[in-house]
Amino acid sequence: MVPKSDAADVVIVGGGMGGLVLALSLARMGRTVAVVERQAKLAPYARGELLQPNGLRILDRLGLSEKLKTLPAHTAHRYHFHRIGGGKLCTVDYRMLPPPWNYTLITLPHHLLNLLLQELERTDHVRLLTGTDFKDLLIHRNKITGIRVEKEGRLIELHAPVVIGSDGAHSRVRERLGIRSRLHTYREGYLTMVIPRPAGFDDEARYYVGRGEILGLFPVSDRELYLFYMIPVIDRETIKQQRVETVTATIATIDSDLAEPLRTVASWDQVGYMSCVCVRAERWTADGAALIGDAAHAMNPHVAQGRNQAMEDAMALAEVLEDGFLSGDFSQARLNRYEKKRRPDVERLQRMGDELTLLWNTALPPLAWLRDRIFKGMARHPEVRERVVRTISGLEIRPLGILDRLRVFLP
């Protein structure tokens, strides 16, 4: 039972999806957990997110499938890819996969996080400290013994034999562990909006690619549509000097179904912005500590797997931690089993994310031509489409090989 005191079996820094799924699975194993989250409360944000089949399978394993059905969310099987100003390029249909994990669920992330928080409240094994900022690791005789945090201007020490950094791409835990990493900020980020959902989005989402232009339209409930529109990072501030209507009018020219719903966006306060980063950490573990999710390996959102991979990490790490409790060993050598299991899939997805970024975001005509040709080739080859769906679903991560590429490229 936890921790009214300041000691727990595990301390997790970061109450995002990775941290909360890890806390829940450890609590289900009977371990006590303290979760430290910088934000005071979950604020809704103008963005949506896609739960892939692998993420849905994990939530099912945690017994949350029925509760998921009660969330404002939308089930989508089909993703239509269009050329901006041109026709349809390809449709990716998740029903190519065997049931039950042959669909995606699109929702607003705070609904998912709230669901997990409610679940955590039902266990007396987890203590959640919100509005609490991780400052440093506690080290005694060269061994990690916990963390120092700041809450309401006061420094507090939390003790545990193992500390998990689930604190996102700019992880301070990673930095304090002295783990070297390469952090790359992509040249493009996204304006995001949630608008009334027009007719015609039953069971489907739309993705438009052009020359240096991307628009994604994902229904997030019966009434709402999540929209993301790519812009160069350097334009992030200057774009806001325009009237928001100028930008929404440009977006409406891409898909005329949006003209009416976009009239509800009357101010920049209704528009979010998200930058995209990639993190490649040289290692994910240390003696008495591990990193999960974006802290270890943020990836480009084109693969729509970041959050789902954070959950995969959490499940894999929970098993390794349980072994650690039984043996009393949280050495790097032992925790490294988690990294060994997870790293190959993650690196494949990161490479795929970078490749998609090069082709999808491009403003260069030859690359845009190549991209469209690949989409059209995929439309002709169901076996290649199936391989792509298996990979982005997170169920079997095997990006296209050379033969598949030749097949889609040749007429």
Ligand SMILES: Cc1cc2nc3c(=O)[nH]c(=O)nc-3n(C[C@H](O)[C@H](O)[C@H](O)COP(=O)(O)OP(=O)(O)OC[C@H]3O[C@@H](n4cnc5c(N)ncnc54)[C@H](O)[C@@H]3O)c2cc1C
């Ligand atoms: C435009 C865009 C679209 C995306 N779409 C998708 C998608 O459709 N599907 C998908 O799976 N992924 C998507 N992602 C990726 C996904 O959002 C991330 O991969 C995911 O949120 C990572 O989860 P996490 O738990 O590792 O980290 P985070 O969600 O970043 O959570 C980290 C938490 O740590 C807290 N924290 C940070 N520092 C401290 C500190 N010092 N002390 C205490 N707390 C701290 C933060 O407040 C935060 O709550 C998208 C990303 C972008 C940019």
